[in-house]
Amino acid sequence: MSRFLGLRPRGGGQRPPRSRLRLAGDVFLAIAVLGLLMLVVARVDEGAAVRIEGRAEVNDGDSLVVAGGRIRLLGIDAPELDQICQRDGQDYACGRESRRALVELIGSAPVACAGRERDRYDRLLAGCSARQADLARAQVTAGWAVAYGDYESEEAIARQQRRGVWAGTFERPRDWREMHGAAAEAEHARPSGILAWLRAFLGFP
Numbered sequence: 001m002s003r004f005l006g007l008r009p010r011g012g013g014q015r016p017p018r019s020r021l022r023l024a025g026d027v028f029l030a031i032a033v034l035g036l037l038m039l040v041v042a043r044v045d046e047g048a049a050v051r052i053e054g055r056a057e058v059n060d061g062d063s064l065v066v067a068g069g070r071i072r073l074l075g076i077d078a079p080e081l082d083q084i085c086q087r088d089g090q091d092y093a094c095g096r097e098s099r100r101a102l103v104e105l106i107g108s109a110p111v112a113c114a115g116r117e118r119d120r121y122d123r124l125l126a127g128c129s130a131r132q133a134d135l136a137r138a139q140v141t142a143g144w145a146v147a148y149g150d151y152e153s154e155e156a157i158a159r160q161q162r163r164g165v166w167a168g169t170f171e172r173p174r175d176w177r178e179m180h181g182a183a184a185e186a187e188h189a190r191p192s193g194i195l196a197w198l199r200a201f202l203g204f205p
């Protein structure tokens with residue numbers, strides 16, 4: 001009787017297997033949506049990102065000039081060029097040590113940078129790499145820069161292992177600038193929000 005009334009028999013009868021055609025359609029739809037997302041992210045990157053590549057001239061531990069473009073490494077803060085730190089009871093020029101570390105890191109290799117915003121000095125806030133190394137990450141990991149909106153885990157490792165400025169005592173560059181009357185500078189990090197999530201999920205740098 002239940003068959004004629006359109007009722008399912010009790011006892012948990014198995015549902016018919018999904019057709020292969022419908023499954024293929026779902027897979028195709030998922031691929032199409034993913035492709036559309038990749039296209040959107042690529043278009044946003046193309047319209048917003050500024051890319052510079054060439055030989056670099058290092059100004060200090062977190063700023064440089066690449067192919068004539070002024071760059072500020074994104075997400076870190078290095079000691080100012082004239083900043084003095086203390087190690088083993090002695091003063092030393094940690095700002096110049098930080099610059100030297102970045103110079104050695106780059107060597108004679110070309111530098112590639114990409115960014116979307118500029119700071120108050122009209123420098124491009126950018127992520128840069130040379131010889132397959134993320135320059136900002138390398139500076140923080142070596143202890144010659146501190147996290148400034150990004151790279152907190154790298155700073156924690158450098159601090160624990162007493163690398164670079166963490167081998168002694170120092171003022172964070174932001175505090176040093178404030179004490180010496182320099183203009184304040186807000187922290188900066190890689191893009192956040194849904195666009196950043198999509199870029200990371202889809203494998204964009």
